[in-house]
Amino acid sequence: MYHLTHTQGRGPEFATVFDWRLAVSYTIRDLIVTPWMAGHRTSRDNKLKRVYYLSMEFLIGRILGDAIINLGLDHQMDEALESLGLNRTQILEDEPDAALGNGGLGRLAACFMESLSSLGVPAFGYGIRYEHGLFRQRFAAGQQVETPEDWLNQPHPWEFVRVDYSYTIGFKGEVETVDGHSVWLPGESVVARAYDTPVIGWQANWANTLRLWGAQPTNLFDLHRFNAGDYAAAAEPEALARTLSRVLYPDDTTDQGKELRLKQEYFLTSAALQDIIRRFVAEHGEDLAHLPDKVAIQLNDTHPAIAGPELIRLLMDEHDLPFAQSLDLARRTLNYTNHTLLPEALERWSIWLMGHVLPRHLQIIRMIDEDHRKSTGRPANVSIIDHDEVRMGELAFIMAGKVNGVSALHTDLVRSTVFADLHKLHPDRIVNLTNGVTPRRWLRMSNPPLARLLDKTIGTGWTGDLDLLKGLAPYADDGGFLDELRAAKRQNKVALSNGLLADLGINADPEAIFDVQVKRMHEYKRQLLNILETIALWHRIHESPNGDWTPRLKIFGGKAAPGYWTAKTIIHLINDVAKTINDDPVTSQFLKIAYPPNYNVSMAEKLIPAADLSEQISTAGKEASGTGNMKFTMNGALTIGTLDGANVEIRELVGPDNFFLFGLTAAEAETEKAKPGHARAAIEKSDDMKIALQLIAEGRFGRPEHYYALLDRTWNDDPFLVASDFDSYYRCQRSVDSAYADHGHWDRMSALNIASSGFFSSDRTIRGYMETIWHV
Numbered sequence: 001m002y003h004l005t006h007t008q009g010r011g012p013e014f015a016t017v018f019d020w021r022l023a024v025s026y027t028i029r030d031l032i033v034t035p036w037m038a039g040h041r042t043s044r045d046n047k048l049k050r051v052y053y054l055s056m057e058f059l060i061g062r063i064l065g066d067a068i069i070n071l072g073l074d075h076q077m078d079e080a081l082e083s084l085g086l087n088r089t090q091i092l093e094d095e096p097d098a099a100l101g102n103g104g105l106g107r108l109a110a111c112f113m114e115s116l117s118s119l120g121v122p123a124f125g126y127g128i129r130y131e132h133g134l135f136r137q138r139f140a141a142g143q144q145v146e147t148p149e150d151w152l153n154q155p156h157p158w159e160f161v162r163v164d165y166s167y168t169i170g171f172k173g174e175v176e177t178v179d180g181h182s183v184w185l186p187g188e189s190v191v192a193r194a195y196d197t198p199v200i201g202w203q204a205n206w207a208n209t210l211r212l213w214g215a216q217p218t219n220l221f222d223l224h225r226f227n228a229g230d231y232a233a234a235a236e237p238e239a240l241a242r243t244l245s246r247v248l249y250p251d252d253t254t255d256q257g258k259e260l261r262l263k264q265e266y267f268l269t270s271a272a273l274q275d276i277i278r279r280f281v282a283e284h285g286e287d288l289a290h291l292p293d294k295v296a297i298q299l300n301d302t303h304p305a306i307a308g309p310e311l312i313r314l315l316m317d318e319h320d321l322p323f324a325q326s327l328d329l330a331r332r333t334l335n336y337t338n339h340t341l342l343p344e345a346l347e348r349w350s351i352w353l354m355g356h357v358l359p360r361h362l363q364i365i366r367m368i369d370e371d372h373r374k375s376t377g378r379p380a381n382v383s384i385i386d387h388d389e390v391r392m393g394e395l396a397f398i399m400a401g402k403v404n405g406v407s408a409l410h411t412d413l414v415r416s417t418v419f420a421d422l423h424k425l426h427p428d429r430i431v432n433l434t435n436g437v438t439p440r441r442w443l444r445m446s447n448p449p450l451a452r453l454l455d456k457t458i459g460t461g462w463t464g465d466l467d468l469l470k471g472l473a474p475y476a477d478d479g480g481f482l483d484e485l486r487a488a489k490r491q492n493k494v495a496l497s498n499g500l501l502a503d504l505g506i507n508a509d510p511e512a513i514f515d516v517q518v519k520r521m522h523e524y525k526r527q528l529l530n531i532l533e534t535i536a537l538w539h540r541i542h543e544s545p546n547g548d549w550t551p552r553l554k555i556f557g558g559k560a561a562p563g564y565w566t567a568k569t570i571i572h573l574i575n576d577v578a579k580t581i582n583d584d585p586v587t588s589q590f591l592k593i594a595y596p597p598n599y600n601v602s603m604a605e606k607l608i609p610a611a612d613l614s615e616q617i618s619t620a621g622k623e624a625s626g627t628g629n630m631k632f633t634m635n636g637a638l639t640i641g642t643l644d645g646a647n648v649e650i651r652e653l654v655g656p657d658n659f660f661l662f663g664l665t666a667a668e669a670e671t672e673k674a675k676p677g678h679a680r681a682a683i684e685k686s687d688d689m690k691i692a693l694q695l696i697a698e699g700r701f702g703r704p705e706h707y708y709a710l711l712d713r714t715w716n717d718d719p720f721l722v723a724s725d726f727d728s729y730y731r732c733q734r735s736v737d738s739a740y741a742d743h744g745h746w747d748r749m750s751a752l753n754i755a756s757s758g759f760f761s762s763d764r765t766i767r768g769y770m771e772t773i774w775h776v
């Protein structure tokens with residue numbers, strides 16, 4: 001009531017849901033500020049080493065619900081809202097998602113921030129305060145349409161502006177030599193301004209800061225032009241500067257090579273490093289030789305890899321240290337996480353562009369290359385500069401103390417493929433740290449029925465120590481427990497069904513298998529395999545409509561990069577198939593498809609707790625880890641999946657009997673791909689796949705000409721081996737059908753999945769980084 005009146009300036013009789021939501025948020029924020037400030041004081045007074053996580057993406061989602069949970073105030077908040085006659089769900093869902101990321105990489109950064117606070121590790125996250133996060137997706141005639149996202153078009157109650165923490169970021173210009181020193185005279189500059197969001201940990205013992213940089217012009221305004229009456233031109237400097245933090249690049253896995261992207265990467269990195277050095281000097285004095293003792297920097301993928309040359313530049317040009325020492329200090333401070341082996345995702349910049357935008361950095365990159373050649377006595381195939389391009393993977397690797405992969409399989413492949421030569425030169429540098437997700441958001445908050453059952457069965461300790469879920473294993477043979485587990489799942493499925501009916505008009509039977517594939521749309525993730533299997537199944541049901549079919553609801557969710565034609569065509573196909581199948585009276589009791597638009601964190605929080613089956617069907621060797629797969633396992637869904645990414649570890653932990661495995665291994669996939677005509681040969685052998693492709697070509701699902709190119713690609717190229725894995729997948733899905741029909745058996749498998757999922761807490765991942773990389 002205080003914040004409604006004095007912060008929002010509204011009396012209760014006029015207050016909207018928005019007013020109430022802000023009042024609630026400020027109330028919760030007040031309670032976060034105290035541990036937040038205490039944590040800062042503790043870190044500073046004890047001169048603690050800090051972790052700095054640099055990421056171009058933080059896919060946070062909503063903040064309020066998570067903060068309430070971590071403060072342990074869910075029951076009190078419910079009571080308070082009830083006493084005011086307010087609807088809790090309505091208030092929580094009024095908050096827009098902070099969608100400052102594309103998918104898994106950005107969500108990982110958000111989970112890491114939460115775990116760092118829950119574990120009480122002094123840390124800062126550094127990112128960009130994009131005015132427009134990831135685009136909104138809607139469907140028009142089944143096709144994806146992107147509209148801008150505008151989460152900051154209303155007050156954002158969680159951030160604190162720090163006008164006093166502003167740094168100048170230069171671009172372009174010349175490098176001159178003055179008294180034997182190189183001096184960079186940038187041709188352009190902008191100001192990076194800090195916006196801080198506290199991230200509260202579990203049980204509110206600690207809170208760290210997510211510091212996002214917003215771009216400001218160095219000169220706000222061209223007064224001269226304004227006075228001359230040219231108002232648009234007067235505002236130009238401001239508009240230009242602000243483009244740096246205007247929009248998130250909506251691309252998951254392709255490198256675009258655009259100047260604005262390079263500028264954004266440097267903007268984040270330079271602002272973060274200047275801030276880190278300022279704080280170090282304030283706490284520990286001018287002697288930067290001790291930097292690695294107090295600072296551990298983690299680069300989330302190569303996006304901030306310009307940190308290597310930038311840190312050297314700051315130490316050498318601005319703090320007068322020699323090159324060799326600057327290089328050594330930088331390398332003992334920086335670490336790099338590799339997220340992908342896909343060649344199209346490995347960042348490269350033309351030498352021309354790098355020299356144009358960051359001339360001093362290009363010089364330093366050549367010095368790093370030269371030093372590496374000399375110190376390793378090695379040839380050019382491991383050099384940063386290659387064929388007139390700067391290779392950011394090599395730069396990040398050579399400048400890192402440790403390089404890590406994100407699942408056991410992925411790390412092996414990092415060692416044997418992308419960085420094979422560098423690995424031979426530096427055999428101790430690559431380490432594995434399998435990803436994780438925070439169980440506070442992904443279990444306690446998003447799945448109250450299951451959380452209550454866990455609390456009742458094994459106590460509440462699992463939330464902060466997910467390994468305690470092991471205590472559930474004995475209950476896998478307890479019929480009473482399994483009934484309650486099924487009831488909890490059913491409650492989530494009913495809630496989702498109601499939502500799907502209201503939003504999409506789809507009438508889903510909560511008894512059906514809820515079969516869910518939600519993630520970015522990408523060929524390697526193989527949503528195409530899933531929809532082709534759906535078509536083949538639909539055809540089989542038509543052949544024997546009186547057969548003993550297990551009812552299924554196929555749920556898809558995900559966005560395609562705006563310029564990714566094949567992914568967008570697959571979206572169109574899924575929607576076309578859904579239209580035909582959902583209207584088919586012969587099959588509708590057995591098979592339905594739902595594709596709610598605009599998949600984001602908040603939608604994931606609803607879909608995952610309601611899932612029976614988790615689709616993790618990427619071509620083996622292509623998905624670095626996946627984290628969606630872990631969220632599903634924790635929530636009791638069984639996985640149908642390939643031996644890819646962290647699926648391998650999920651299967652080992654839950655046991656092969658409790659996992660639906662199909663498809664080629666990574667090594668087999670490589671061999672298969674090398675065979676000429678592999679796709680055609682596989683399709684000719686598979687009646688089901690052939691029928692599915694034929695039905696599309698005949699126009700059974702909308703206009704076939706939309707799909708000719710996709711069909712052609714599938715028959716003749718099929719780079720992600722949909723055809724080679726089709727039969728194995730189809731058969732595996734039928735074994736899912738029969739397993740699901742036996743409730744007791746299914747629920748037992750589900751319980752064992754939950755019981756084995758403790759390893760996938762991001763608390764475990766962060767402890768790993770602390771021990772093997774950060775030494776904090």
Ligand SMILES: *Cc1c(COP(=O)(O)O)cnc(C)c1O
Binds near residue numbers: 627
């Ligand atoms: C977890 C998550 C992802 C990552 O999913 P994968 O299946 O691992 O690709 C992507 N987007 C959102 C919104 C998520 O919550």
